[in-house]
Amino acid sequence: MTTFRIAVIGGTGPQGKGLGYRFARHGHTVVLGSRAAEKAVPVAEEVTARLSGVEGAGEVTGASNADACAGADVVLLAVPYDGHDELVATLPLEGKVVISCVNPLAFDKQGPHGRIIDDGAGSAAESAQRIAPEATVVGAFHHVSAVTLWGEADYLDDEDVLVCGDTAEGKAVAIELARSVTGRDGIDAGKLRLARQLEPLTAVLISINKRYKAHSGVRISGLH
Amino acid sequence: MTTFRIAVIGGTGPQGKGLGYRFARHGHTVVLGSRAAEKAVPVAEEVTARLSGVEGAGEVTGASNADACAGADVVLLAVPYDGHDELVATLPLEGKVVISCVNPLAFDKQGPHGRIIDDGAGSAAESAQRIAPEATVVGAFHHVSAVTLWGEADYLDDEDVLVCGDTAEGKAVAIELARSVTGRDGIDAGKLRLARQLEPLTAVLISINKRYKAHSGVRISGLH
Numbered sequence: 001m002t003t004f005r006i007a008v009i010g011g012t013g014p015q016g017k018g019l020g021y022r023f024a025r026h027g028h029t030v031v032l033g034s035r036a037a038e039k040a041v042p043v044a045e046e047v048t049a050r051l052s053g054v055e056g057a058g059e060v061t062g063a064s065n066a067d068a069c070a071g072a073d074v075v076l077l078a079v080p081y082d083g084h085d086e087l088v089a090t091l092p093l094e095g096k097v098v099i100s101c102v103n104p105l106a107f108d109k110q111g112p113h114g115r116i117i118d119d120g121a122g123s124a125a126e127s128a129q130r131i132a133p134e135a136t137v138v139g140a141f142h143h144v145s146a147v148t149l150w151g152e153a154d155y156l157d158d159e160d161v162l163v164c165g166d167t168a169e170g171k172a173v174a175i176e177l178a179r180s181v182t183g184r185d186g187i188d189a190g191k192l193r194l195a196r197q198l199e200p201l202t203a204v205l206i207s208i209n210k211r212y213k214a215h216s217g218v219r220i221s222g223l224h
Numbered sequence: 225m226t227t228f229r230i231a232v233i234g235g236t237g238p239q240g241k242g243l244g245y246r247f248a249r250h251g252h253t254v255v256l257g258s259r260a261a262e263k264a265v266p267v268a269e270e271v272t273a274r275l276s277g278v279e280g281a282g283e284v285t286g287a288s289n290a291d292a293c294a295g296a297d298v299v300l301l302a303v304p305y306d307g308h309d310e311l312v313a314t315l316p317l318e319g320k321v322v323i324s325c326v327n328p329l330a331f332d333k334q335g336p337h338g339r340i341i342d343d344g345a346g347s348a349a350e351s352a353q354r355i356a357p358e359a360t361v362v363g364a365f366h367h368v369s370a371v372t373l374w375g376e377a378d379y380l381d382d383e384d385v386l387v388c389g390d391t392a393e394g395k396a397v398a399i400e401l402a403r404s405v406t407g408r409d410g411i412d413a414g415k416l417r418l419a420r421q422l423e424p425l426t427a428v429l430i431s432i433n434k435r436y437k438a439h440s441g442v443r444i445s446g447l448h
Binding site (some may be wrong): 062110111112113114116117119120121139145148158159162164187189190191193194196197198200201203204205207208211212214215216218219220221222223 | 343345377382413420422432442
Protein backbone atom coordinates (compact mmCIF):
# COMPACT_ATOMS: atom_id res chain seq x y z
CA MET A 1 0.00 0.00 0.00
CA THR A 2 1.18 3.51 -0.81
CA THR A 3 1.19 5.79 2.22
CA PHE A 4 0.01 9.27 1.33
CA ARG A 5 0.34 12.57 3.10
CA ILE A 6 -3.17 13.98 2.83
CA ALA A 7 -4.33 17.53 3.51
CA VAL A 8 -8.02 17.74 4.35
CA ILE A 9 -9.32 21.20 3.49
CA GLY A 10 -12.33 21.78 5.68
CA GLY A 11 -10.93 19.16 8.04
CA THR A 12 -12.90 20.36 11.03
CA GLY A 13 -16.28 19.75 9.36
CA PRO A 14 -18.00 16.38 9.87
CA GLN A 15 -17.18 14.97 6.40
CA GLY A 16 -13.55 16.12 6.44
CA LYS A 17 -12.95 14.97 9.99
CA GLY A 18 -14.57 11.61 9.30
CA LEU A 19 -12.57 10.95 6.13
CA GLY A 20 -9.35 12.14 7.79
CA TYR A 21 -10.00 9.68 10.62
CA ARG A 22 -10.55 6.83 8.13
CA PHE A 23 -7.38 7.62 6.17
CA ALA A 24 -5.24 7.87 9.32
CA ARG A 25 -6.81 4.72 10.73
CA HIS A 26 -5.35 2.85 7.79
CA GLY A 27 -1.87 4.33 7.95
CA HIS A 28 -1.95 7.56 5.97
CA THR A 29 -0.57 10.81 7.38
CA VAL A 30 -3.31 13.42 7.68
CA VAL A 31 -3.18 17.16 8.16
CA LEU A 32 -6.58 18.61 8.97
CA GLY A 33 -6.81 22.10 7.55
CA SER A 34 -9.00 24.94 8.69
CA ARG A 35 -9.21 28.66 8.12
CA ALA A 36 -7.11 29.10 11.26
CA ALA A 37 -4.60 26.55 12.54
CA GLU A 38 -5.85 27.01 16.12
CA LYS A 39 -9.26 25.74 15.05
CA ALA A 40 -7.74 22.65 13.42
CA VAL A 41 -5.40 21.61 16.23
CA PRO A 42 -8.04 20.54 18.78
CA VAL A 43 -9.94 18.56 16.10
CA ALA A 44 -6.69 16.80 15.15
CA GLU A 45 -6.23 15.96 18.83
CA GLU A 46 -9.77 14.58 18.98
CA VAL A 47 -9.09 12.33 15.97
CA THR A 48 -5.73 11.26 17.43
CA ALA A 49 -7.45 10.31 20.68
CA ARG A 50 -9.99 8.25 18.75
CA LEU A 51 -7.14 6.41 17.04
CA SER A 52 -5.34 5.52 20.26
CA GLY A 53 -4.79 1.79 20.31
CA VAL A 54 -5.29 1.42 16.54
CA GLU A 55 -2.14 -0.31 15.36
CA GLY A 56 -0.39 1.29 12.39
CA ALA A 57 -2.49 4.45 12.45
CA GLY A 58 -0.98 7.50 10.77
CA GLU A 59 -0.26 10.81 12.44
CA VAL A 60 -2.99 13.46 12.47
CA THR A 61 -2.12 17.13 12.93
CA GLY A 62 -3.86 20.44 12.40
CA ALA A 63 -2.80 23.45 10.33
CA SER A 64 -4.15 26.34 8.32
CA ASN A 65 -5.61 25.23 4.99
CA ALA A 66 -2.69 26.65 2.99
CA ASP A 67 -0.04 25.15 5.30
CA ALA A 68 -1.83 21.79 5.21
CA CYS A 69 -1.61 21.79 1.38
CA ALA A 70 2.03 22.76 1.27
CA GLY A 71 3.45 19.44 2.43
CA ALA A 72 0.76 17.15 1.02
CA ASP A 73 0.74 14.70 -1.90
CA VAL A 74 -3.03 14.63 -1.93
CA VAL A 75 -5.48 17.38 -1.06
CA LEU A 76 -9.04 16.50 -0.13
CA LEU A 77 -11.55 19.32 -0.60
CA ALA A 78 -14.24 18.78 2.05
CA VAL A 79 -15.70 22.26 2.29
CA PRO A 80 -19.22 23.61 1.88
CA TYR A 81 -20.01 24.80 -1.63
CA ASP A 82 -20.62 28.34 -0.39
CA GLY A 83 -17.26 30.07 -0.72
CA HIS A 84 -15.72 27.01 -2.39
CA ASP A 85 -14.41 28.76 -5.49
CA GLU A 86 -12.86 31.63 -3.53
CA LEU A 87 -11.17 29.23 -1.10
CA VAL A 88 -9.79 26.95 -3.83
CA ALA A 89 -8.26 29.98 -5.55
CA THR A 90 -6.16 30.68 -2.42
CA LEU A 91 -4.66 27.18 -2.12
CA PRO A 92 -1.26 26.03 -3.47
CA LEU A 93 -2.57 23.05 -5.49
CA GLU A 94 -0.11 22.96 -8.38
CA GLY A 95 1.07 19.45 -9.19
CA LYS A 96 -1.12 17.81 -6.57
CA VAL A 97 -3.89 15.28 -6.79
CA VAL A 98 -6.98 17.07 -5.51
CA ILE A 99 -9.98 14.99 -4.48
CA SER A 100 -13.27 16.84 -4.25
CA CYS A 101 -16.08 15.40 -2.13
CA VAL A 102 -17.96 18.69 -2.23
CA ASN A 103 -21.73 18.34 -2.55
CA PRO A 104 -23.41 21.48 -3.87
CA LEU A 105 -26.91 21.14 -2.45
CA ALA A 106 -29.84 23.42 -1.91
CA PHE A 107 -32.65 23.03 0.61
CA ASP A 108 -36.16 24.46 0.67
CA LYS A 109 -39.64 23.46 1.82
CA GLN A 110 -39.56 20.48 -0.56
CA GLY A 111 -36.34 19.18 0.95
CA PRO A 112 -32.86 18.78 -0.52
CA HIS A 113 -31.97 18.96 -4.19
CA GLY A 114 -28.91 19.50 -6.33
CA ARG A 115 -27.74 23.07 -6.65
CA ILE A 116 -27.60 24.07 -10.29
CA ILE A 117 -24.08 25.02 -11.38
CA ASP A 118 -23.31 26.66 -14.72
CA ASP A 119 -26.87 26.05 -15.94
CA GLY A 120 -26.50 22.33 -15.40
CA ALA A 121 -23.16 22.07 -17.21
CA GLY A 122 -20.93 22.23 -14.15
CA SER A 123 -20.03 20.77 -10.79
CA ALA A 124 -17.87 21.69 -7.82
CA ALA A 125 -15.13 19.33 -9.03
CA GLU A 126 -15.09 20.89 -12.49
CA SER A 127 -14.97 24.37 -10.93
CA ALA A 128 -11.96 23.34 -8.84
CA GLN A 129 -10.21 22.00 -11.95
CA ARG A 130 -10.86 25.23 -13.81
CA ILE A 131 -9.59 27.36 -10.91
CA ALA A 132 -6.52 25.14 -10.38
CA PRO A 133 -5.59 23.97 -13.89
CA GLU A 134 -2.19 22.64 -12.79
CA ALA A 135 -3.75 20.31 -10.26
CA THR A 136 -5.25 16.91 -11.10
CA VAL A 137 -8.80 17.05 -9.79
CA VAL A 138 -10.94 13.97 -9.22
CA GLY A 139 -14.33 13.58 -7.57
CA ALA A 140 -14.86 10.90 -4.91
CA PHE A 141 -16.24 10.17 -1.41
CA HIS A 142 -19.44 12.18 -1.97
CA HIS A 143 -21.83 9.63 -0.51
CA VAL A 144 -20.32 8.26 2.70
CA SER A 145 -22.18 9.71 5.65
CA ALA A 146 -20.25 11.62 8.29
CA VAL A 147 -21.95 9.62 11.03
CA THR A 148 -20.90 6.29 9.54
CA LEU A 149 -17.35 7.54 8.90
CA TRP A 150 -16.95 8.49 12.53
CA GLY A 151 -18.15 5.08 13.72
CA GLU A 152 -16.22 2.16 15.18
CA ALA A 153 -16.45 -0.29 12.27
CA ASP A 154 -13.08 -1.00 10.70
CA TYR A 155 -14.57 -0.63 7.20
CA LEU A 156 -17.86 0.59 5.75
CA ASP A 157 -17.94 -2.59 3.75
CA ASP A 158 -21.50 -2.18 2.51
CA GLU A 159 -20.70 1.02 0.58
CA ASP A 160 -18.83 1.89 -2.59
CA VAL A 161 -16.76 4.96 -3.37
CA LEU A 162 -17.38 6.25 -6.88
CA VAL A 163 -14.45 8.06 -8.48
CA CYS A 164 -14.61 10.34 -11.51
CA GLY A 165 -11.78 12.14 -13.22
CA ASP A 166 -10.04 12.82 -16.49
CA THR A 167 -6.72 11.07 -15.77
CA ALA A 168 -6.05 7.49 -14.77
CA GLU A 169 -3.27 8.65 -12.41
CA GLY A 170 -5.56 10.94 -10.44
CA LYS A 171 -8.30 8.36 -10.25
CA ALA A 172 -5.82 5.68 -9.12
CA VAL A 173 -5.06 7.70 -5.97
CA ALA A 174 -8.72 8.03 -4.98
CA ILE A 175 -9.40 4.42 -5.92
CA GLU A 176 -6.61 3.33 -3.57
CA LEU A 177 -7.65 5.70 -0.77
CA ALA A 178 -11.15 4.25 -0.93
CA ARG A 179 -9.68 1.10 0.60
CA SER A 180 -9.26 3.01 3.86
CA VAL A 181 -12.99 3.62 3.91
CA THR A 182 -14.71 0.58 2.41
CA GLY A 183 -11.93 -2.02 2.54
CA ARG A 184 -11.81 -2.27 -1.24
CA ASP A 185 -10.90 -0.25 -4.29
CA GLY A 186 -13.06 2.65 -5.32
CA ILE A 187 -15.01 2.27 -8.54
CA ASP A 188 -13.85 4.11 -11.64
CA ALA A 189 -17.06 5.91 -12.60
CA GLY A 190 -15.75 7.76 -15.65
CA LYS A 191 -14.91 11.32 -16.61
CA LEU A 192 -14.73 14.32 -14.30
CA ARG A 193 -17.89 15.87 -15.72
CA LEU A 194 -19.86 12.96 -14.23
CA ALA A 195 -19.36 14.82 -10.94
CA ARG A 196 -22.48 16.64 -12.15
CA GLN A 197 -24.27 13.39 -11.47
CA LEU A 198 -22.38 12.17 -8.39
CA GLU A 199 -22.48 15.36 -6.33
CA PRO A 200 -26.25 15.97 -6.26
CA LEU A 201 -27.02 12.29 -5.71
CA THR A 202 -26.31 13.17 -2.10
CA ALA A 203 -29.62 15.06 -2.09
CA VAL A 204 -31.35 11.73 -2.79
CA LEU A 205 -29.49 10.05 0.07
CA ILE A 206 -30.41 12.85 2.49
CA SER A 207 -34.00 12.53 1.38
CA ILE A 208 -33.89 8.76 2.00
CA ASN A 209 -32.25 9.32 5.39
CA LYS A 210 -35.10 11.58 6.48
CA ARG A 211 -37.78 9.22 5.26
CA TYR A 212 -36.23 6.04 6.73
CA LYS A 213 -34.32 7.54 9.67
CA ALA A 214 -31.14 5.95 8.35
CA HIS A 215 -27.60 6.74 7.25
CA SER A 216 -27.79 5.51 3.71
CA GLY A 217 -24.98 5.04 1.23
CA VAL A 218 -24.51 3.79 -2.30
CA ARG A 219 -23.40 0.37 -3.43
CA ILE A 220 -22.94 -0.61 -7.06
CA SER A 221 -24.31 -4.05 -7.87
CA GLY A 222 -23.15 -6.32 -10.66
CA LEU A 223 -19.41 -5.83 -10.13
CA HIS A 224 -18.45 -7.91 -7.10
CA MET B 225 -50.62 -8.06 -3.68
CA THR B 226 -52.52 -5.64 -5.87
CA THR B 227 -52.67 -6.76 -9.49
CA PHE B 228 -52.27 -3.87 -11.88
CA ARG B 229 -53.05 -3.47 -15.55
CA ILE B 230 -49.93 -1.80 -16.87
CA ALA B 231 -49.40 -0.11 -20.22
CA VAL B 232 -45.75 0.04 -21.23
CA ILE B 233 -45.23 2.94 -23.63
CA GLY B 234 -42.18 2.08 -25.68
CA GLY B 235 -42.82 -1.55 -24.82
CA THR B 236 -40.83 -2.89 -27.76
CA GLY B 237 -37.57 -1.25 -26.59
CA PRO B 238 -35.21 -3.26 -24.37
CA GLN B 239 -36.08 -1.42 -21.11
CA GLY B 240 -39.84 -1.49 -21.70
CA LYS B 241 -39.86 -5.11 -22.83
CA GLY B 242 -37.69 -6.14 -19.87
CA LEU B 243 -39.84 -4.36 -17.29
CA GLY B 244 -43.04 -5.64 -18.92
CA TYR B 245 -41.66 -9.18 -18.68
CA ARG B 246 -40.84 -8.69 -14.97
CA PHE B 247 -44.27 -7.27 -14.13
CA ALA B 248 -46.09 -10.07 -15.98
CA ARG B 249 -43.81 -12.68 -14.43
CA HIS B 250 -45.19 -11.66 -11.05
CA GLY B 251 -48.86 -11.61 -12.01
CA HIS B 252 -49.58 -8.18 -13.43
CA THR B 253 -51.40 -7.73 -16.74
CA VAL B 254 -49.20 -5.98 -19.27
CA VAL B 255 -49.99 -4.26 -22.55
CA LEU B 256 -46.87 -3.45 -24.51
CA GLY B 257 -47.45 -0.30 -26.51
CA SER B 258 -45.72 0.82 -29.65
CA ARG B 259 -46.28 3.42 -32.34
CA ALA B 260 -48.11 0.75 -34.35
CA ALA B 261 -49.95 -2.19 -32.81
CA GLU B 262 -48.46 -4.54 -35.40
CA LYS B 263 -44.98 -3.79 -34.06
CA ALA B 264 -46.05 -4.50 -30.48
CA VAL B 265 -47.88 -7.77 -31.08
CA PRO B 266 -44.84 -9.93 -31.99
CA VAL B 267 -42.88 -8.54 -29.01
CA ALA B 268 -45.80 -9.39 -26.71
CA GLU B 269 -45.72 -12.90 -28.17
CA GLU B 270 -41.99 -13.14 -27.48
CA VAL B 271 -42.54 -12.13 -23.84
CA THR B 272 -45.47 -14.53 -23.53
CA ALA B 273 -43.28 -17.36 -24.85
CA ARG B 274 -40.60 -16.50 -22.31
CA LEU B 275 -43.22 -16.71 -19.54
CA SER B 276 -44.47 -20.14 -20.55
CA GLY B 277 -44.29 -22.41 -17.54
CA VAL B 278 -44.10 -19.49 -15.07
CA GLU B 279 -46.96 -20.13 -12.68
CA GLY B 280 -49.25 -17.18 -12.04
CA ALA B 281 -47.81 -15.05 -14.82
CA GLY B 282 -50.04 -12.27 -16.12
CA GLU B 283 -51.22 -11.84 -19.69
CA VAL B 284 -49.04 -9.86 -22.10
CA THR B 285 -50.54 -8.30 -25.21
CA GLY B 286 -49.52 -5.67 -27.74
CA ALA B 287 -51.34 -2.51 -28.83
CA SER B 288 -50.76 0.99 -30.09
CA ASN B 289 -49.46 3.32 -27.38
CA ALA B 290 -52.77 5.16 -27.07
CA ASP B 291 -54.85 1.96 -26.98
CA ALA B 292 -52.48 0.48 -24.39
CA CYS B 293 -53.08 3.48 -22.12
CA ALA B 294 -56.83 3.45 -22.48
CA GLY B 295 -57.45 0.36 -20.35
CA ALA B 296 -54.54 0.69 -17.96
CA ASP B 297 -54.33 1.65 -14.27
CA VAL B 298 -50.65 2.36 -14.56
CA VAL B 299 -48.70 3.70 -17.52
CA LEU B 300 -44.95 3.13 -17.71
CA LEU B 301 -43.09 5.59 -19.93
CA ALA B 302 -40.10 3.67 -21.33
CA VAL B 303 -39.32 5.74 -24.40
CA PRO B 304 -36.16 7.49 -25.58
CA TYR B 305 -35.95 11.12 -24.55
CA ASP B 306 -35.92 12.26 -28.17
CA GLY B 307 -39.55 12.85 -29.04
CA HIS B 308 -40.64 12.17 -25.45
CA ASP B 309 -42.56 15.40 -24.90
CA GLU B 310 -44.43 15.15 -28.20
CA LEU B 311 -45.39 11.52 -27.55
CA VAL B 312 -46.56 12.15 -23.98
CA ALA B 313 -48.81 14.96 -25.25
CA THR B 314 -50.69 12.44 -27.44
CA LEU B 315 -51.46 9.93 -24.67
CA PRO B 316 -54.69 9.71 -22.63
CA LEU B 317 -53.05 9.88 -19.19
CA GLU B 318 -55.72 11.70 -17.17
CA GLY B 319 -56.28 10.14 -13.77
CA LYS B 320 -53.57 7.53 -14.20
CA VAL B 321 -50.40 6.80 -12.30
CA VAL B 322 -47.61 7.38 -14.79
CA ILE B 323 -44.18 5.94 -14.02
CA SER B 324 -41.29 7.43 -15.97
CA CYS B 325 -38.07 5.45 -16.32
CA VAL B 326 -36.87 7.76 -19.08
CA ASN B 327 -33.15 8.55 -18.99
CA PRO B 328 -32.23 11.70 -20.91
CA LEU B 329 -28.60 11.04 -21.80
CA ALA B 330 -26.12 12.46 -24.26
CA PHE B 331 -23.05 10.76 -25.68
CA ASP B 332 -19.90 12.17 -27.20
CA LYS B 333 -16.18 11.35 -27.41
CA GLN B 334 -15.93 11.56 -23.62
CA GLY B 335 -18.69 9.00 -23.16
CA PRO B 336 -22.16 9.28 -21.65
CA HIS B 337 -23.42 12.14 -19.52
CA GLY B 338 -26.71 13.59 -18.40
CA ARG B 339 -28.57 15.65 -20.96
CA ILE B 340 -29.26 19.12 -19.60
CA ILE B 341 -32.98 19.85 -19.38
CA ASP B 342 -34.38 23.32 -18.63
CA ASP B 343 -30.89 24.62 -17.79
CA GLY B 344 -30.48 21.99 -15.09
CA ALA B 345 -33.87 22.68 -13.49
CA GLY B 346 -35.80 19.88 -15.20
CA SER B 347 -36.07 16.18 -15.92
CA ALA B 348 -38.07 13.91 -18.19
CA ALA B 349 -40.40 13.02 -15.32
CA GLU B 350 -41.08 16.68 -14.54
CA SER B 351 -41.71 17.38 -18.22
CA ALA B 352 -44.25 14.54 -18.33
CA GLN B 353 -46.02 15.93 -15.26
CA ARG B 354 -46.17 19.38 -16.81
CA ILE B 355 -47.53 18.02 -20.10
CA ALA B 356 -50.06 15.76 -18.35
CA PRO B 357 -51.10 17.74 -15.25
CA GLU B 358 -54.06 15.44 -14.50
CA ALA B 359 -51.83 12.40 -14.27
CA THR B 360 -49.80 11.44 -11.19
CA VAL B 361 -46.24 11.14 -12.43
CA VAL B 362 -43.52 9.35 -10.50
CA GLY B 363 -39.97 8.44 -11.51
CA ALA B 364 -38.66 4.90 -10.96
CA PHE B 365 -36.84 1.94 -12.57
CA HIS B 366 -34.15 4.14 -14.16
CA HIS B 367 -31.19 1.98 -13.21
CA VAL B 368 -32.09 -1.65 -13.86
CA SER B 369 -30.26 -2.84 -16.95
CA ALA B 370 -32.24 -4.24 -19.84
CA VAL B 371 -29.93 -7.26 -20.02
CA THR B 372 -30.48 -8.15 -16.38
CA LEU B 373 -34.23 -7.60 -16.65
CA TRP B 374 -34.47 -10.05 -19.52
CA GLY B 375 -32.51 -12.72 -17.61
CA GLU B 376 -33.71 -15.89 -15.93
CA ALA B 377 -33.29 -14.91 -12.28
CA ASP B 378 -36.60 -14.69 -10.45
CA TYR B 379 -35.56 -11.40 -8.84
CA LEU B 380 -32.73 -8.91 -9.28
CA ASP B 381 -32.23 -9.09 -5.55
CA ASP B 382 -28.96 -7.18 -5.50
CA GLU B 383 -30.54 -3.97 -6.85
CA ASP B 384 -32.83 -1.31 -5.51
CA VAL B 385 -35.53 0.65 -7.29
CA LEU B 386 -35.50 4.32 -6.32
CA VAL B 387 -38.87 6.07 -6.54
CA CYS B 388 -39.45 9.81 -6.59
CA GLY B 389 -42.73 11.68 -6.75
CA ASP B 390 -44.86 14.35 -5.19
CA THR B 391 -47.72 12.16 -3.90
CA ALA B 392 -47.58 9.20 -1.55
CA GLU B 393 -50.28 7.43 -3.61
CA GLY B 394 -48.29 7.58 -6.83
CA LYS B 395 -45.10 6.48 -5.14
CA ALA B 396 -46.90 3.60 -3.42
CA VAL B 397 -47.74 2.07 -6.82
CA ALA B 398 -44.12 2.15 -8.01
CA ILE B 399 -42.85 0.99 -4.63
CA GLU B 400 -45.14 -2.03 -4.88
CA LEU B 401 -44.31 -2.73 -8.53
CA ALA B 402 -40.61 -2.75 -7.62
CA ARG B 403 -41.32 -6.06 -5.85
CA SER B 404 -41.77 -7.68 -9.26
CA VAL B 405 -38.24 -6.66 -10.15
CA THR B 406 -36.13 -6.84 -7.00
CA GLY B 407 -38.31 -8.95 -4.73
CA ARG B 408 -38.77 -6.09 -2.28
CA ASP B 409 -40.34 -2.67 -1.99
CA GLY B 410 -38.87 0.21 -3.94
CA ILE B 411 -37.23 2.95 -1.92
CA ASP B 412 -39.01 6.26 -1.46
CA ALA B 413 -36.30 8.65 -2.64
CA GLY B 414 -38.24 11.89 -2.20
CA LYS B 415 -39.82 14.53 -4.40
CA LEU B 416 -40.37 14.35 -8.15
CA ARG B 417 -37.71 16.95 -8.87
CA LEU B 418 -35.08 14.49 -7.61
CA ALA B 419 -35.62 12.80 -10.98
CA ARG B 420 -33.01 15.41 -12.04
CA GLN B 421 -30.58 13.35 -10.01
CA LEU B 422 -31.91 9.84 -10.67
CA GLU B 423 -32.23 10.02 -14.46
CA PRO B 424 -28.65 11.02 -15.35
CA LEU B 425 -27.14 8.65 -12.80
CA THR B 426 -27.65 6.13 -15.56
CA ALA B 427 -24.76 7.82 -17.41
CA VAL B 428 -22.52 6.83 -14.50
CA LEU B 429 -23.72 3.22 -14.66
CA ILE B 430 -23.12 3.05 -18.41
CA SER B 431 -19.65 4.43 -17.85
CA ILE B 432 -18.99 1.79 -15.18
CA ASN B 433 -20.37 -0.92 -17.48
CA LYS B 434 -17.90 0.03 -20.22
CA ARG B 435 -14.95 0.17 -17.84
CA TYR B 436 -15.71 -3.10 -16.02
CA LYS B 437 -17.58 -4.99 -18.76
CA ALA B 438 -20.51 -5.42 -16.40
CA HIS B 439 -24.22 -4.77 -16.04
CA SER B 440 -24.15 -2.60 -12.99
CA GLY B 441 -27.04 -1.40 -10.89
CA VAL B 442 -27.62 0.62 -7.75
CA ARG B 443 -28.16 -0.61 -4.24
CA ILE B 444 -28.79 1.65 -1.25
CA SER B 445 -26.86 0.61 1.83
CA GLY B 446 -27.83 1.32 5.41
CA LEU B 447 -31.53 0.46 5.08
CA HIS B 448 -31.76 -3.32 5.05
